[in-house]
Amino acid sequence: MELHQLRCFVAAAEELHFGRAAQRLQMLPSALGRHIKLLEEDVGVRLFARTTRAVSLTEDGATLLRDGRALLGQAEAIEDGFRKRRRRPSTRRFRVGAVDSAAAGLLPSLLRDFRSHHPDVAVQLLEDKTIRLLPRLLSGALDLAFVRPPERADKRIEFRPLLQETAIVVLSQGHALARRKQVTLPDIADQPLIVPERRARPHSHDLTVKLFEEAGLTPRIHQIADEKQTIVNMVAARLGVAIVPRWTSRMAISGVRFVPLKLKRNSRAGRLPLAAAWLKGSRDPTRDDLLAVLDARLKSYARDA
Numbered sequence: 001m002e003l004h005q006l007r008c009f010v011a012a013a014e015e016l017h018f019g020r021a022a023q024r025l026q027m028l029p030s031a032l033g034r035h036i037k038l039l040e041e042d043v044g045v046r047l048f049a050r051t052t053r054a055v056s057l058t059e060d061g062a063t064l065l066r067d068g069r070a071l072l073g074q075a076e077a078i079e080d081g082f083r084k085r086r087r088r089p090s091t092r093r094f095r096v097g098a099v100d101s102a103a104a105g106l107l108p109s110l111l112r113d114f115r116s117h118h119p120d121v122a123v124q125l126l127e128d129k130t131i132r133l134l135p136r137l138l139s140g141a142l143d144l145a146f147v148r149p150p151e152r153a154d155k156r157i158e159f160r161p162l163l164q165e166t167a168i169v170v171l172s173q174g175h176a177l178a179r180r181k182q183v184t185l186p187d188i189a190d191q192p193l194i195v196p197e198r199r200a201r202p203h204s205h206d207l208t209v210k211l212f213e214e215a216g217l218t219p220r221i222h223q224i225a226d227e228k229q230t231i232v233n234m235v236a237a238r239l240g241v242a243i244v245p246r247w248t249s250r251m252a253i254s255g256v257r258f259v260p261l262k263l264k265r266n267s268r269a270g271r272l273p274l275a276a277a278w279l280k281g282s283r284d285p286t287r288d289d290l291l292a293v294l295d296a297r298l299k300s301y302a303r304d305a
Contacts, residue, residue, distance in 0.1 A: 005039040006068050013065045016055050094286045095143045097126045097133040102146035105247030114293045148203040149275040158280040163302040164271035165245040169259045172238045178257040185215040192222030192240035208243045
């Protein structure tokens with residue numbers, strides 16, 4: 001049994017007139033009669049009782065009309081579903097890389113605002129260090145990255161400065177300075193410091209060193225740790241204190257307190273730069289749309305940095 005044969009039968013059964021049924025299906029009456037005859041041969045029963053004056057359904061024909069309508073309805077629903085899927089805009093995939101600071105601080109708000117204008121774009125986010133994100137841009141594995149701008153920028157990559165993140169101090173909850181509203185560098189000059197390894201995170205490492213140098217002090221580096229979460233957990237374990245970007249205070253880690261760092265007026269040492277980066281000369285409408293949203297709201301994002 002074929003669907004086309006079944007459609008011919010249902011049309012003839014509803015019209016009880018082969019000529020009108022053929023006209024309804026935009027085919028010749030002889031072709032309609034041939035399809036119905038083939039259907040009767042397939043099911044092995046007579047479906048119509050024909051006389052010189054009228055056409056009527058047999059009992060088997062009435063049964064097939066009922067079941068055939070249901071079957072054709074299901075087939076049409078399946079076809080309609082696929083037609084709607086073809087008309088539906090396909091989801092675009094956009095690959096974004098980000099350092100931990102941007103992934104936790106900037107991107108949640110940015111991607112929320114971007115999605116309100118571009119719900120058809122699926123953003124795939126990769127969180128990693130700058131030294132690993134930039135090669136992914138060059139290889140085409142990422143479309144856009146939010147990174148710390150390197151000291152020696154690759155000429156193949158376009159960098160757009162975005163904002164400067166504020167440095168704060170993280171102390172164990174029981175620390176003598178933890179209840180203060182703010183601390184100064186002399187306050188923590190004799191404290192063991194936990195800093196990231198410079199090769200992996202040069203900006204974060206140099207942040208602590210340059211702050212102490214600007215104050216005429218020597219940092220007491222006691223522990224080296226790579227990830228911000230590890231550093232904060234080590235502070236919670238009372239292994240030392242650390243200077244971190246302000247977004248780190250959003251981490252749900254117990255046993256620590258984040259205290260603002262008071263610096264000299266107009267000091268720039270306590271800031272961490274963040275930049276957007278992409279392959280120079282590349283064209284990407286989705287990237288341009290996301291950067292447009294970023295430009296329009298950058299001041300509000302920077303207030304929380």
